[in-house]
Amino acid sequence: MDSSESFLADAEQCLGPRGLTRDHELMEPWLTDWRGRYSGRACAMASPGTTEEVAELVKICARHGVPIVPQGGNSGMVGGATPDESGTALLLSLRRMNAIRKIDANARTATCEAGVILQTFHDAVAEERMRFPLTLGGKGSATIGGLISTNAGGTQVLRHGSMRAQVLGLEAVLADGSIFSALTPLKKDNRGFDLKQLMIGSEGTLGIVTAATLRIVPEITDRIVIWAGLGSIASARELLLHCETSAGDALEGFEVMPRQCLEAVLDHLPDARAPLAGDHEWHALIEVVGDRAEDDDLRERAETMMAEAFEDELLDDAVLAANETQAETFWLMRDSIAPAERERGPAMQHDISVSVERMPAFVDAAVDRIEADWPGTTAVAFGHLGDGNVHFHVIAPSGSTPGVWEDSDGRKISAQIYEMVCEWGGSISAEHGIGQNKRAELERLGDPVALALMRRVKQALDPEGILNPGKLV
Numbered sequence: 329m330d331s332s333e334s335f336l337a338d339a340e341q342c343l344g345p346r347g348l349t350r351d352h353e354l355m356e357p358w359l360t361d362w363r364g365r366y367s368g369r370a371c372a373m374a375s376p377g378t379t380e381e382v383a384e385l386v387k388i389c390a391r392h393g394v395p396i397v398p399q400g401g402n403s404g405m406v407g408g409a410t411p412d413e414s415g416t417a418l419l420l421s422l423r424r425m426n427a428i429r430k431i432d433a434n435a436r437t438a439t440c441e442a443g444v445i446l447q448t449f450h451d452a453v454a455e456e457r458m459r460f461p462l463t464l465g466g467k468g469s470a471t472i473g474g475l476i477s478t479n480a481g482g483t484q485v486l487r488h489g490s491m492r493a494q495v496l497g498l499e500a501v502l503a504d505g506s507i508f509s510a511l512t513p514l515k516k517d518n519r520g521f522d523l524k525q526l527m528i529g530s531e532g533t534l535g536i537v538t539a540a541t542l543r544i545v546p547e548i549t550d551r552i553v554i555w556a557g558l559g560s561i562a563s564a565r566e567l568l569l570h571c572e573t574s575a576g577d578a579l580e581g582f583e584v585m586p587r588q589c590l591e592a593v594l595d596h597l598p599d600a601r602a603p604l605a606g607d608h609e610w611h612a613l614i615e616v617v618g619d620r621a622e623d624d625d626l627r628e629r630a631e632t633m634m635a636e637a638f639e640d641e642l643l644d645d646a647v648l649a650a651n652e653t654q655a656e657t658f659w660l661m662r663d664s665i666a667p668a669e670r671e672r673g674p675a676m677q678h679d680i681s682v683s684v685e686r687m688p689a690f691v692d693a694a695v696d697r698i699e700a701d702w703p704g705t706t707a708v709a710f711g712h713l714g715d716g717n718v719h720f721h722v723i724a725p726s727g728s729t730p731g732v733w734e735d736s737d738g739r740k741i742s743a744q745i746y747e748m749v750c751e752w753g754g755s756i757s758a759e760h761g762i763g764q765n766k767r768a769e770l771e772r773l774g775d776p777v778a779l780a781l782m783r784r785v786k787q788a789l790d791p792e793g794i795l796n797p798g799k800l801v
Contacts (some may be wrong), residue, residue: 400474406763442473
């Protein structure tokens with residue numbers, strides 16, 4: 329029996345026939361990332377059902393020298409959960425580990441396993457009249473483990489922070505098969521390094537997240553969603569400052585999009601209508617919420633906030649959603665920007681951040697420079713202005729060939745954008761991670777000291793390099 333067959337025999341004995349498959353048809357959907365940009369092969373796909381099975385399987389992989397590619401919902405944006413083409417790696421699916429172990433509304437915590445889908449978690453917490461304050465467009469497929477491994481963001485970061493801020497405790501399997509168990513949340517714990525923070529955002533390169541204790545907050549008693557039209561992204565920044573002062577902690581979301589994005593969405597969504605009359609170069613989607621019974625005057629406060637903004641000439645027009653259906657329609661339009669854009673042809677997507685106060689100037693400078701240097705392209709920036717993160721997309725000239733343009737001009741455009749981001753003191757990855765998509769750019773543009781420290785941590789925790797090789801570092 330050769331070494332690969334010996335490994336598979338040991339793995340099957342550990343997991344049983346339900347937990348391990350070599351069937352190509354069963355594995356095939358999980359060997360390509362959802363964007364279709366990265367494809368690979370695997371010697372098998374493992375689907376353990378418990379943390380103990382994950383630990384035993386990792387020990388087997390370590391003994392045989394088999395690399396492991398952990399995967400949740402396969403909804404990542406940077407190819408971080410896709411194996412390479414060698415076929416030597418084991419694809420480790422956490423989807424069977426989908427138990428919500430405990431919800432404690434009094435403690436405002438919930439403990440669940442890595443394979444729990446975000447939407448499922450939202451629904452379970454809602455039954456206890458609580459909510460999990462992180463959401464994103466892929467909530468129907470993204471898993472808790474994947475969100476932790478990539479330190480996901482979303483539309484509520486302005487008020488609640490990214491996934492890192494929601495994780496109170498963590499359980500993970502390390503490269504030697506040992507289990508790091510720190511699920512009990514402690515507000516104060518000064519016993520050295522906060523080791524769970526190493527795992528958050530490490531993209532499965534330091535350990536395999538199997539469970540977490542997460543922060544939950546009271547359900548909202550009311551929310552007001554506002555659509556505003558503005559003349560510039562600089563005006564949007566001024567409006568954001570006004571809303572932060574006026575609404576305080578009630579301000580939960582502040583998203584921006586240029587005119588081109590709204591036009592694409594209106595073409596994409598059947599029966600969609602523009603929220604405002606007239607043409608506006610920029611749009612802002614604002615959400616204020618109340619989570620206490622005394623917040624019953626939320627609409628009145630929101631109306632006052634926008635009336636004062638209009639008096640101060642911070643916006644051209646605005647409308648408050650009349651009901652929950654219209655509020656959901658506004659958010660659907662925001663969440664439909666990416667699929668609407670795909671219909672318009674090839675594009676290069678960039679998930680970037682600079683300091684919040686500099687973002688308007690950066691967007692204006694970057695759009696002008698890219699469109700001037702690459703005639704025929706359209707550069708658009710949209711997203712979470714309130715936390716200094718926009719998705720900066722460059723749409724190819726009309727008639728460009730998909731696949732060809734991205735690998736030629738597209739790559740050069742991305743390199744130029746990342747260089748600009750670094751010149752402005754920003755980050756080439758605000759919330760999507762590095763994966764394999766940005767690994768070379770991180771090596772080229774990253775701080776050498778920071779990169780050296782990350783490699784030393786990787787070497788210490790995974791000396792044989794079996795955890796998600798080819799990703800991040």
